[in-house]
Amino acid sequence: MDVVMLMSVASVVLAGSIFSSLGYAMTISQTLVFAIELLHSLVAAALLGALAEAATGVVPMQLVIFLYSMFVSSLVAELVRRGVPRDSVVAFTASLSAVIAVASLWGLIYVTPLGVSRALGTLWGSALLVTLPDLAYLAVVAITVVTVVELFDLEFKYISFDPELAAASGLNVRAYYYLIYATASLSLSAAVKVYGSILASVLVVLPGMAAQYVFKKIDLRVFLLVGVLVSTLGYAVSLALGAQTSLCVGVVGLAVVALGTTSRWVYDRRFNT
Amino acid sequence: MVRPLSNAVEVEDVYASYGSHVALESASFRLNSPFFTLLLGPNGAGKTTLIKILVGLLKPLRGRAAVFGYDPLKDRSSVSKLVGYLPQPGSSGVTSYMRVRDLVAMGYLSTRKPPRFISDEVEGVISDSLRAVGIEDLEDRYLSNLSGGELRRALIAATIARNPKLLLLDEPLASLDFSSKCELVKLLLELHRVRGVDVVMSTHEVAHCVYFNPVVVLLNRRVVAYGSMTEVLTTENLKAAYPSVAEVAGLTILAEDHAVKR
Numbered sequence: 001m002d003v004v005m006l007m008s009v010a011s012v013v014l015a016g017s018i019f020s021s022l023g024y025a026m027t028i029s030q031t032l033v034f035a036i037e038l039l040h041s042l043v044a045a046a047l048l049g050a051l052a053e054a055a056t057g058v059v060p061m062q063l064v065i066f067l068y069s070m071f072v073s074s075l076v077a078e079l080v081r082r083g084v085p086r087d088s089v090v091a092f093t094a095s096l097s098a099v100i101a102v103a104s105l106w107g108l109i110y111v112t113p114l115g116v117s118r119a120l121g122t123l124w125g126s127a128l129l130v131t132l133p134d135l136a137y138l139a140v141v142a143i144t145v146v147t148v149v150e151l152f153d154l155e156f157k158y159i160s161f162d163p164e165l166a167a168a169s170g171l172n173v174r175a176y177y178y179l180i181y182a183t184a185s186l187s188l189s190a191a192v193k194v195y196g197s198i199l200a201s202v203l204v205v206l207p208g209m210a211a212q213y214v215f216k217k218i219d220l221r222v223f224l225l226v227g228v229l230v231s232t233l234g235y236a237v238s239l240a241l242g243a244q245t246s247l248c249v250g251v252v253g254l255a256v257v258a259l260g261t262t263s264r265w266v267y268d269r270r271f272n273t
Numbered sequence: 274m275v276r277p278l279s280n281a282v283e284v285e286d287v288y289a290s291y292g293s294h295v296a297l298e299s300a301s302f303r304l305n306s307p308f309f310t311l312l313l314g315p316n317g318a319g320k321t322t323l324i325k326i327l328v329g330l331l332k333p334l335r336g337r338a339a340v341f342g343y344d345p346l347k348d349r350s351s352v353s354k355l356v357g358y359l360p361q362p363g364s365s366g367v368t369s370y371m372r373v374r375d376l377v378a379m380g381y382l383s384t385r386k387p388p389r390f391i392s393d394e395v396e397g398v399i400s401d402s403l404r405a406v407g408i409e410d411l412e413d414r415y416l417s418n419l420s421g422g423e424l425r426r427a428l429i430a431a432t433i434a435r436n437p438k439l440l441l442l443d444e445p446l447a448s449l450d451f452s453s454k455c456e457l458v459k460l461l462l463e464l465h466r467v468r469g470v471d472v473v474m475s476t477h478e479v480a481h482c483v484y485f486n487p488v489v490v491l492l493n494r495r496v497v498a499y500g501s502m503t504e505v506l507t508t509e510n511l512k513a514a515y516p517s518v519a520e521v522a523g524l525t526i527l528a529e530d531h532a533v534k535r
Contacts, residue, residue, distance in 0.1 A: 158379040
């Protein structure tokens with residue numbers, strides 16, 4: 001196995017760990033829907049990041065994705081806290097992100113060299129284009145996310161159960177929600193290069209679905225197992241078929257959840273569990 | 274600096290509102306330990322608002338509230354160590370990935386600095402607290418799989434895990450069947466008498482508490498009267514607090530299940 005292949009496999013395993021850990025944090029804190037709401041923002045952040053990287057040559061795409069995701073999360077949280085209906089806030093931020101995405105796409109294609117391929121790269125990613133610094137960043141983020149999720153497992157569950165009770169008990173609920181947003185933004189900034197901005201939200205959600213419906217266990221280890229399994233299996237399929245990686249990972253993920261849920265249903269009916 | 278403990282609960286000329294709706298209007302009363310107090314009043318009387326002000330979740334528009342001499346907003350960490358809070362039924366998450374043991378552990382650990390893990394010491398606290406409320410067999414159950422009464426007990430176990438001096442309970446008897454209400458009141462009374470925990474409990478019902486003559490704060494935006502139940506629950510006071518009081522066959526009937534002899 002050559003170095004490029006080795007690095008791509010490592011990046012796929014790390015991205016799988018990051019997405020599944022994030023999925024666990026968002027499942028127990030009941031902010032999973034927020035991951036889907038972030039899709040528009042993530043596409044905008046990735047295109048804006050690619051534009052900034054191409055235009056300046058010094059601003060890394062990951063930094064822009066992190067900052068933009070944090071900005072959108074904070075905007076939604078603060079407006080909702082001030083009494084603006086959540087639907088309106090999400091609609092506004094999605095519209096804002098859609099405009100930024102289109103403007104960044106235009107900038108990438110017409111202003112920077114190799115614009116079309118850069119734009120496509122941010123949308124669907126590529127494990128084969130991961131560099132050594134990218135891999136190091138992925139490893140650092142994977143360790144950080146798993147550590148945060150392990151350290152604050154009880155707190156995330158408690159604030160999602162009843163934020164007022166948690167606040168009355170002495171917890172800084174707002175700070176914990178910002179910790180979740182920062183963890184999500186960091187995860188997405190690292191993993192977008194491998195799987196692209198379109199599929200990222202799906203990969204956050206799938207391990208959680210498998211854990212709940214197939215294993216019937218909300219446990220970080222189960223999430224990690226499913227995330228890494230789907231990630232590497234999808235990558236192997238993409239190499240075997242010569243197809244696009246994120247597409248294969250998405251299809252494999254959905255197939256694992258569908259087959260797993262059906263098998264579980266049949267097993268439960270047969271053995272009356 | 275350790276502050277001297279003054280009145281356990283002091284509410285002085287407190288005003289609160291939600292937009293244009295006035296929830297509390299010049300509410301004032303004081304409670305000295307030991308006490309078992311019922312906050313009584315019709316819907317919209319300001320019971321929940323008052324409890325939230327005492328826990329530090331709401332800021333009064335005007336006036337002053339203090340718990341053991343501490344301002345609940347400015348000294349929230351001190352207040353949270355002294356007070357156990359039980360939110361109104363239905364306000365907590367319906368779906369939760371939290372087990373009973375996690376809830377009780379957080380009740381104990383939340384006043385401490387992170388990292389918060391379930392150590393052997395915390396395991397002991399969990400067992401003791403669950404035993405005190407009689408649900409030790411539910412330790413590993415998810416909160417979403419508990420009945421209303423079981424969840425109420427689990428929440429009380431979480432509040433007593435930190436050994437509070439005062440319990441602030443928002444309608445703990447709501448939507449429980451008759452025997453569960455009796456059991457819960459008995460449990461709270463035991464905590465009050467054995468562990469010396471002061472209790473403030475908002476409720477619409479007094480029938481389960483009549484036999485021990487608790488302190489009653491009769492509220493309808495302002496404090497209509499407060500003192501022992503026998504002193505406060507007079508026809509005159511009830512008419513002042515409740516919008517509709519029917520008088521049938523020599524009995525004063527409140528909208529719910531309260532009846533006071535004239």
